[in-house]
Amino acid sequence: MKKKILITGAAGFLGSHLCDRFIKEGYHVIAMDNLITGNIKNIEHLFPLENFEFHNHDVTKFVHVAGDLDYILHFASPASPIDYLKIPIQTLKVGSLGTHNLLGLAKQKDARILIASTSEVYGDPLVHPQTEDYYGNVNTIGPRGVYDEAKRFQESITMAYNRFHGLETRIVRIFNTYGPRMRLNDGRVIPAFIGQALRGEDLTVFGDGSQTRSFCFVDDQVEGIYRLLLSDYVEPVNIGNPHEITISDFAQEIIKLTGTDQKVIYKDLPVNDPQQRQPDISLAKEILDWEPKVDRADGMQKTYEYFKSLSKEDLEKSEH
Numbered sequence: 001m002k003k004k005i006l007i008t009g010a011a012g013f014l015g016s017h018l019c020d021r022f023i024k025e026g027y028h029v030i031a032m033d034n035l036i037t038g039n040i041k042n043i044e045h046l047f048p049l050e051n052f053e054f055h056n057h058d059v060t061k062f063v064h065v066a067g068d069l070d071y072i073l074h075f076a077s078p079a080s081p082i083d084y085l086k087i088p089i090q091t092l093k094v095g096s097l098g099t100h101n102l103l104g105l106a107k108q109k110d111a112r113i114l115i116a117s118t119s120e121v122y123g124d125p126l127v128h129p130q131t132e133d134y135y136g137n138v139n140t141i142g143p144r145g146v147y148d149e150a151k152r153f154q155e156s157i158t159m160a161y162n163r164f165h166g167l168e169t170r171i172v173r174i175f176n177t178y179g180p181r182m183r184l185n186d187g188r189v190i191p192a193f194i195g196q197a198l199r200g201e202d203l204t205v206f207g208d209g210s211q212t213r214s215f216c217f218v219d220d221q222v223e224g225i226y227r228l229l230l231s232d233y234v235e236p237v238n239i240g241n242p243h244e245i246t247i248s249d250f251a252q253e254i255i256k257l258t259g260t261d262q263k264v265i266y267k268d269l270p271v272n273d274p275q276q277r278q279p280d281i282s283l284a285k286e287i288l289d290w291e292p293k294v295d296r297a298d299g300m301q302k303t304y305e306y307f308k309s310l311s312k313e314d315l316e317k318s319e320h
Ligand code: NAD
Pocket: 008, 009, 010, 011, 012, 013, 014, 015, 032, 033, 034, 035, 036, 037, 038, 039, 057, 058, 059, 060, 074, 075, 076, 077, 078, 079, 080, 094, 098, 116, 117, 118, 119, 173, 174, 175, 176, 177, 178
């Protein structure tokens, strides 16, 4: 019998790559999404397959799946700052009510559940690089709080189900991940810069560009998540690429990559934008024997090729 896995947020960037991976591993994949920030095109190629099904459903409403279920990956949630600032209540609901529904389903089916948490639980971190035992520095009432606190609640309720009901749970803290199928207009820095370069616009660096991020290619991220799901480790694990860069240096890398003759312009830094972010991945190395393999130059080349292949119409839709 094929193992059955439910993937929420399946039409999104990470969810669609996870669908591909679990199909490749021989699973029956039940993909669920309400398409609020996702794109059905990301998973359309899987529709003809017998071991793939798609359910258009909002996971903040009661979630029902017929028959047995072995695993659940809960990835539904807006993930980009402009998305969760636009739909703050839905963001809080999918992290809280949605997670509660999926934990209830996991309990009913006796399935193992992995939830997608984030480096944002560390907020604007005072510890660098961030280790899993750092409690974070989040402004609960700031505009980003809707995402950060939803994810912190998600971790708490997941651990409560593990401790109180003995549910098999896993928690991945995902650091900035990029690659093909990111939405060009989702406002995150990589689609924003590449979109600007392709449209012949100046690149918008927020603040003075001294803030840092560490970018992980999607194939590495998926491998880490896959290993964590099949591991015995219950507490949160950072998965990300520790190679850190300032946003202004990154803008220069994009200028080189795309060959654009545009320049960098500076805009206001969003409220509570973290100043630095770099995962400490010692735990993932130790328990999953995992570390990222794709360097930024290769990953960015693949990502650039993807964005170049999009239609002119997709390219024109910009958030800036
Ligand atoms: P995405 O926006 O591309 O995908 C999210 C998907 O969830 C979308 O397809 C959206 O339609 C769906 N969704 C949202 N609310 C829903 C609801 N109520 N019911 C059903 N579906 C719903 O974002 P992504 O980058 O693929 O992120 C996926 C997950 O990974 C999120 O939980 C996010 O918080 C987490 N994460 C991502 C990153 C990253 O760098 N990409 C970093 C940290 C955490």
